Amino acid sequence: MSSFQNIVTSQPQLLTQAHVIQTDAEALAIAKKLAEQFKLNAVKRDAERILPYEEIEAYSQSGLWAITVPKAFGGADVSSYTVAQVIALISGVDGSIGQIPQNHFYALEVLRNTGTPEQKQKLYAEVLKGARFGNALAEFKTKTAAVKHSTLHKTQDGYEVNGEKFYCTGSIFAHRIPTLVKDQHDREFLAFIPRQSPGLELIDDWSGFGQRTTGSGTVKFHQVAVSAEDVIEFDRAFTQPTLVGPFAQIMHAAIETGIARAAFEETLIHVRQARPWIDSGVTQAVDDPLTQYELGRMIADVRASEVLLKQAARSIDAAKPNPTEENIAQASLDVAKARAHSTETALKTSSKLIELAGSRGSQREDGLDRFWRNARVHTLHDASRWKYYFIANAFLNGLRPPRRGTL
Missing domain, CATH: 1.20.140.10 (Butyryl-CoA Dehydrogenase, subunit A, domain 3)
Structure with a gap:
């Protein structure tokens, strides 16, 4: 097994309550401080492909990963321009760290548009505590990017997910991995699967010559059980x-x-x-x-x-x-x-x-x-x-x- 094909067995632990940012100005001030901190070892991390576990923990605990949570659920719901500025600041010092939360914010935006009030209450609360969402959207072995083979099947207790995904940026660092799946009617859903779920295998096999420490490798799902309350509609985010x-x-x-x-x-x-x-x-x-x-x-x-x-x-x-x-x-x-x-x-x-x-x-x-x-x-x-x-x-x-x- 090469150095770029490591089975990831570590499980990120959800620490104490993360800081909760209140305003756009506070978000930008915190981002500037973190950018200075992340710049210190950026060259070394890139050269030696050192995954930024500590930096990502500091990033989410700072409250910046919760800045798009709606005010009704306790978040700051900052402007899109503030989100863009935060990402640009971090990307300037380390392009990999700058990209890692992109799919986290993407999943939260899907949740905002198609999740039920109960799903929003649950998942937003986790994010405010410091939870990080990765992603398992793209598939590497299909004929075109539009084709998806990962499936969602109804079970007695909820659902079961099977499939394989690649380009799963941020999943190595995530507490949940939002996964794009299709049911028997060819409808698309996003399943917010806990990282510790039995049957979920995460492989650090990303070998790109750039964005080297995004951890954008493979995630495999073999009969992974997921609760119905953790599955939200995905296709409706684009049909409306x-x-x-x-x-x-x-x-x-x-x-x-x-x-x-x-x-x-x-x-x-x-x-x-x-x-x-x-x-x-x-x-x-x-x-x-x-x-x-x-x-x-x-x-x-x-x-x-x-x-x-x-x-x-x-x-x-x-x-x-x-x-x-x-x-x-x-x-x-x-x-x-x-x-x-x-x-x-x-x-x-x-x-x-x-x-x-x-x-x-x-x-x-x-x-x-x-x-x-x-x-x-x-x-x-x-x-x-x-x-x-x-x-x-x-x-x-x-x-x-x-x-x-x-x-």
């Missing part, structure tokens, strides 16, 4: 007007925007240390006109991604009180613009970091390549070319984009 899709995508855009901003700031540090190009006629790299030109383009690109991210978040929040076909479509398109731009910006900026740092930027101990590797792997979630297609189709032909989590 909801913000599940654009909310899922804005978090991805935030991850990439955070990586882009951090790569740019790292570029400034290394350009100040770099030697000028021999033909530049200057004695400092900061005075090299072609370096300044490239930095100017980076500044414009990063700022544009940040503005598009803010606009998309405001579009989501504007639709939140009364979601309709029209404002959901507008939010989806605004998020698609942000996501398409952030994909390109993260890739360009992280590549220019190494170019402008010069030969010194290739030294392994500095770990500058992690920004590009993290951006490249994360941007594979969805193709930006298809986002541009849907944007153009809306403007040219008035066609609404599809309602799903990948736009």
